[in-house]
Amino acid sequence: MIKNHNTRKLAVTPSHKRAMMRNMTTSLFLHEKVTTTVPRAKEVVRYAEKLITKAKAADLNAKKALHAEITDKEVVKKVFEVLVPRYKERNGGYTQIFKTGVRRGDAAEMAIVKLVI
Numbered sequence: 001m002i003k004n005h006n007t008r009k010l011a012v013t014p015s016h017k018r019a020m021m022r023n024m025t026t027s028l029f030l031h032e033k034v035t036t037t038v039p040r041a042k043e044v045v046r047y048a049e050k051l052i053t054k055a056k057a058a059d060l061n062a063k064k065a066l067h068a069e070i071t072d073k074e075v076v077k078k079v080f081e082v083l084v085p086r087y088k089e090r091n092g093g094y095t096q097i098f099k100t101g102v103r104r105g106d107a108a109e110m111a112i113v114k115l116v117i
Contacts, residue, residue: 049094
């Protein structure tokens, strides 16, 4: 029996969650900053850090793995040309979460996810 105790459901189906993580990670890599709710931010950080760690190998398998998760060629190019050299000496901790307070409409806790410079 599979028990997924180590992830958040985020009130969406698994396919929706996977698409959401891909889209938010693509935006994070492109703009180097994303504003979202705190639970989503924590999941995006987990997802993005795993992708950067895979990309640090900078070989063909890493490129194929990244292309499988991120479909935008410009973003994949940026990851390998800008982000991988930036984090070459760093062992994890590529992102930061800053809590910004509550959203006015529904009082959801908001956060900004940034890539460390």
